[in-house]
Amino acid sequence: MKGHLAAMALFDRFRSPLSGAPVDLLRRKVAQTQAVTVPISNKPPARGSIERPQPWLCQAPREGARKLGSGPAFPHERPQPWLCQAPQGGARKLGSGPAFPHQGLLVKIVATLVVFWPVTLFAADYSLSGFGTLGFAKSDKPYKYQRFVDDTGTFRRDSVAGVQLDAWLTPSIGATVQALASPSSNNDAQFDGTFAWAFASWRPTNDWLIRVGKQRLPIYLYSQTYNVGTTYEFARLPTEMYSISPSNDYVGLSASKTWEVRTGELSLDGYWGSSGLDVRFWIRDGLQPNQMPSTLFRRLGIEGGGLVLTHKGVDTTYRLGLSRVTVNEKNSANAYPVTYPFVSIAPGIGYFQVDANLPGPGIPTIDRYGYRTLTLGADIALDSSYRVITEVARSLVKQTNFSNQSNRGYVALLKKVDKWTPYVVYAYLRSASGPLNLYDKVNSNVVPPIVLGAAQINASQRVGADAILVYDQHSWSIGTSYSISPTSKIKAEWMRVRIGQVSSLVDAPAGSNIRNQSIDVISLSYNVVF
């Protein structure tokens, strides 16, 4: 009862900062319980509030679904984490794509031909090439790792195909487009077609290269050839390093200057541009009983640039990269959350305000945040057969806990034996303490049943925790590649991933926490270029 009174006091004190209306589940329930008439505001929701189109997780359940449970009568009666509150221009629910799943891909292939066929007619020279990977991966766990991998096995994680057209109007002026078919970045059920590269280039001298258009970031050793499996020996580039980049491509301008030095070649790449990024969230519990666990995608806008210094020797490569980008909500005036404030109900009892409709001081927000990344990489031939490859990265975000700021890296030892290249890799990924601590607190905080609406607050907090992308994992991999020819490779790998505190790369089953667990993954792939 004491808790109820405290909650009532809070409800009178705070209003929802988004809607401006003192309407929320807790108040309604408490009011009903105490037979107090609570004036429900008729004030229309503010811009950016609950009237906006919302992803499935936040939409009103269909009539048929509502009959199954005792869910709220109105969609805005239940607390909604910030994740559910933005306009979802880029968000897409499962199965909401085109009627024909590969329609987008076909459209892009046709568009490529239409646009570039005239180019080839005028080009002094052109070259068409392609690549593909057919990859199978299977784990020993029933839940998914890296979107697709579970104990049933999948071809979706590593399979990809692409074609590339290079055309030159003169030896120094050219254009390149690469069309890529791979699992959709915003839908787990579809393959999608994208342009990984689509740029015009000008090489005024031997040492300068200027490009305008869509390009891949050069910050990691393999970030530009990520999808071309024959360009590296690993069955899969270390996820801990390569899956956490805020973006892998951009539309903009790049300039590269090269110097011949005594020890090889030194190059400095500068780039500036913008891109969109689909961020995937796994909502493990949903909001039962109306909403099932599933994925939610959120579109972010990224703008910025960086510098990359590379030294290439005969058998060595060293790379240093610095990037600075700003991240905001794509196609949205919505602000980005900073943290979840804790609302105390009684001594030792409280909740995190994961949603603006919950009573509390309001979720602090910012319009955008800065994301700085430092990367170091080295590929060193120890002798004619042994090789060490290592990369580390540190990303820094000061303004918000809702980012994937982290420390990550890997070290690999490879030995070439004729056509075989066996290898062992250790990789790690750990989020910064701010996001990890916030996740841990929100995820573990439980409002006791004595508080009315506690079950739904607790459920909302778990959804709110799922909206924080956090990682604490490392992995060991042992594998080999076999070079069938200069243009094709077969690869096999066994990997053991150890999840520590949490990992957003894991789709935890409803009601569970995946922590201090190991996942074994076996991967096989055939990789080819032509």
Place this chain on the structure above:
Amino acid sequence: MMSGLRHRTFMLMLMLLLASSTTVAQATEGVVVIGHPTVKRLDASTVARIYTGRVIEVEGVAITAINANAGTAIRNRFLQLFLNQDEDKYTAYWTVRRYIGKGASPREMGKSSDIIQFVTSTPGAIGYIDANELRPGMNVLLR
């Protein structure tokens, strides 16, 4: 005693020098880099940089390099002599270079007669042929 030792050392060094000279002669023997008259003589380093895409113009002349088909003996010899690479390594190099958006490997031709025809008729073109196929009047860039 010392004189004898110095003599033997000198002879040994002379033999090594001769042996290395013979090796170089044998290495460059058999492969000749030819070019259109617009292209002047090249050194081995520049040839290597052209065939790895790092040089596209020499003294203001845009260069178009021609490779023999992959797997041919002349190409394997050329790669070994001028780039110190085998076919696997060369293909891997160009696969990466292509897919980081820095161009494509030189155009390939199957017959040396096609290479000669293209090189002699295309300003800025260079190629390589077997020394036995060298004819008077060809612009030899490096041999």
